[in-house]
Amino acid sequence: MPELLEVRNVVAGYGSGPAILNGADLHVSPGEIQCIIGPNGAGKSTLMKAITGLLPIRSGEIRLMGERIDRLRPDQILQKGIAFVPQERALFPRMSVRENLRMGGYTIRDERELKRRIDDVLHRFPILSERASQHAGTMSGGQQQMLAMARTLIVRPKIVMLDEPSLGLAPMIVQQMFDIMRQLRDSGMTVLLVEQNAVVGLKNADRGTVLDLGRTLFSGPARDILKDPRVRELYLGKAAA
Amino acid sequence: MATELGVSDVLQARKDYNATLASAGRRERATWFPLALLTLLVLLPALQITGGHNYTLHLVLYAMMYAAMASSWNILGGYTGYISLGHNVFFCIGGYVSGMILAYFGITSLITAPLAGLTAAVVGFAVGLITLKMRGPTFIISSIALLMVARILFDHWQFVGGSNGVTLPQMDIPAQWAKLPYYYGMMVVCALTVWASYRIKHSKFGLGLRAISQDEVKAESAGIDTRFYKVLAFAISAFFVGMAGAIWGEYITYLRPNIFLIILVAANMVLMCILGGKGTVAGPIVGAVVLIAFNELSVTFFGASEINLLITGLVMVLALKFFPAGIVGTLARKRRLPRVLDWD
Numbered sequence: 001m002p003e004l005l006e007v008r009n010v011v012a013g014y015g016s017g018p019a020i021l022n023g024a025d026l027h028v029s030p031g032e033i034q035c036i037i038g039p040n041g042a043g044k045s046t047l048m049k050a051i052t053g054l055l056p057i058r059s060g061e062i063r064l065m066g067e068r069i070d071r072l073r074p075d076q077i078l079q080k081g082i083a084f085v086p087q088e089r090a091l092f093p094r095m096s097v098r099e100n101l102r103m104g105g106y107t108i109r110d111e112r113e114l115k116r117r118i119d120d121v122l123h124r125f126p127i128l129s130e131r132a133s134q135h136a137g138t139m140s141g142g143q144q145q146m147l148a149m150a151r152t153l154i155v156r157p158k159i160v161m162l163d164e165p166s167l168g169l170a171p172m173i174v175q176q177m178f179d180i181m182r183q184l185r186d187s188g189m190t191v192l193l194v195e196q197n198a199v200v201g202l203k204n205a206d207r208g209t210v211l212d213l214g215r216t217l218f219s220g221p222a223r224d225i226l227k228d229p230r231v232r233e234l235y236l237g238k239a240a241a
Numbered sequence: 242m243a244t245e246l247g248v249s250d251v252l253q254a255r256k257d258y259n260a261t262l263a264s265a266g267r268r269e270r271a272t273w274f275p276l277a278l279l280t281l282l283v284l285l286p287a288l289q290i291t292g293g294h295n296y297t298l299h300l301v302l303y304a305m306m307y308a309a310m311a312s313s314w315n316i317l318g319g320y321t322g323y324i325s326l327g328h329n330v331f332f333c334i335g336g337y338v339s340g341m342i343l344a345y346f347g348i349t350s351l352i353t354a355p356l357a358g359l360t361a362a363v364v365g366f367a368v369g370l371i372t373l374k375m376r377g378p379t380f381i382i383s384s385i386a387l388l389m390v391a392r393i394l395f396d397h398w399q400f401v402g403g404s405n406g407v408t409l410p411q412m413d414i415p416a417q418w419a420k421l422p423y424y425y426g427m428m429v430v431c432a433l434t435v436w437a438s439y440r441i442k443h444s445k446f447g448l449g450l451r452a453i454s455q456d457e458v459k460a461e462s463a464g465i466d467t468r469f470y471k472v473l474a475f476a477i478s479a480f481f482v483g484m485a486g487a488i489w490g491e492y493i494t495y496l497r498p499n500i501f502l503i504i505l506v507a508a509n510m511v512l513m514c515i516l517g518g519k520g521t522v523a524g525p526i527v528g529a530v531v532l533i534a535f536n537e538l539s540v541t542f543f544g545a546s547e548i549n550l551l552i553t554g555l556v557m558v559l560a561l562k563f564f565p566a567g568i569v570g571t572l573a574r575k576r577r578l579p580r581v582l583d584w585d
Contacts, residue, residue, distance in 0.1 A: 075464060090462075092455045095448075102445070103452055107464035111445070 010060035022214035035205035037198035043214040044194040081158030089148040093137025104151035142173030162193040178204035274581040309431040311513040311525030313481035319520035322454030327384035331361040331479040333501035335486030354487040361483025369475035395498040406497030423492040518567030522584035
């Protein structure tokens with residue numbers, strides 16, 4: 001299967017500081033859930049920022065369906081089909097669910113088309129549909145995370161990237177989040193996520209990539225990575241047992 | 242000791258709580274109320290048939306003027322989150338543009354008010370291009386600076402009469418009916434402003450403005466041209482304040498910088514908006530009515546002294562203690578807002 005997203009030998013860092021990514025590689029195939037794991041400071045979130053154009057890369061290349069995107073602005077990358085849900089979710093707390101969804105599709109000029117897409121997304125997330133007029137800031141963390149995901153879907157991206165989607169959520173809600181990701185995958189979308197909780201992330205993913213010190217150490221089917229004794233010893237600990 | 246609750250009780254309690262939150266924004270609007278209010282305002286001058294209600298009409302006209310200006314200020318200060326303390330500059334520009342046309346060409350401000358508003362909007366656009374690069378306290382200071390510059394300019398500009406100002410010709414109407422043209426003129430300006438404020442709040446442009454007020458960086462990353470939006474909001478806001486200034490100038494029959502360009506006028510717009518509920522549609526109107534009512538009461542009880550300023554301050558302190566988001570804003574948050582005031 002041809003790669004949807006390719007990251008090759010990327011070096012990136014913040015300002016004139018040391019490089020956080022030191023030759024990171026990543027291969028994402030269409031229609032899969034891929035989970036990036038690694039210890040704190042491995043460069044997982046930095047890799048996400050590099051892909052979405054929020055952090056310029058120093059060398060290497062990033063390609064989406066063969067086309068280089070590493071010199072594009074974040075809004076151009078979004079238009080190419082890569083949507084990003086950052087850790088802090090980036091919602092507007094004093095806006096309703098529907099208004100937050102409208103913000104997700106602000107660049108869509110055709111109001112009828114935008115409404116159609118919002119209705120489509122609300123159909124996919126019934127919990128949000130029930131709360132369409134509720135302010136985002138009054139919802140629980142899990143519901144806000146769902147809204148953040150739903151908002152990215154308005155632009156109908158090829159890849160949805162999520163940075164630590166389980167952060168601060170109850171285990172039951174985390175499972176719901178992964179159920180939604182599987183639904184997205186089953187509808188043909190590709191999901192790339194960074195997860196601190198490596199076991200949960202890999203158990204729910206098709207493919208895994210292990211990042212350490214800004215380099216890619218392992219990559220392969222998530223189940224194989226979960227079983228790999230080196231990965232278990234270095235990153236998963238007793239939880240994987 | 243923990244309360245003994247079954248799983249179904251907990252689930253039901255959660256469901257009820259969620260239903261309450263979800264239903265918060267689904268209230269039906271009482272659209273009849275603003276229309277009834279407008280009808281009442283249209284019919285109010287009929288009181289003059291019996292005569293002797295000039296002061297009542299003056300007071301209502303004054304309240305409508307401030308309701309219009311506070312609603313207009315709300316487009317920038319409430320929706321966009323940029324606090325301007327120099328908005329009376331546009332009130333002055335409107336007053337002078339229409340006033341000078343009246344003085345030189347004899348055309349009433351009731352006709353030239355849109356032109357006056359447009360002039361204020363153009364100036365607002367130009368000023369906004371410069372000052373809206375700043376944010377927070379820096380922007381507030383820049384708006385006060387604008388007011389000071391305008392005051393110096395108008396005080397020394399002899400073409401418009403300098404600090405002595407200009408006396409305007411009056412309409413040849415019997416005293417009993419003399420206020421009516423301006424009353425209706427101001428009513429139209431007020432109704433237009435409130436309608437525009439409502440339409441903007443519910444438009445895509447308004448959504449963009451509200452996004453800017455919550456987080457400008459997030460708004461920009463959502464694809465909003467934040468600079469253009471802010472400047473446009475500033476210009477629209479200036480337009481309606483300018484129209485109110487045009488009508489007011491002719492109504493009081495003279496133009497003088499110390500009528501238009503004192504900070505109290507700008508402060509009133511801001512205070513009324515904050516008192517009523519910044520960012521709500523009905524809030525500025527409620528704020529204008531409450532502040533003017535307290536002002537009048539203090540004048541009635543304590544005479545025409547500066548004690549009304551003290552009363553205004555006291556009203557603000559007490560109101561914001563009990564209504565931190567303004568009267569309409571706080572009641573809406575507590576879900577106790579009467580339906581007739583839910584214009585959002």
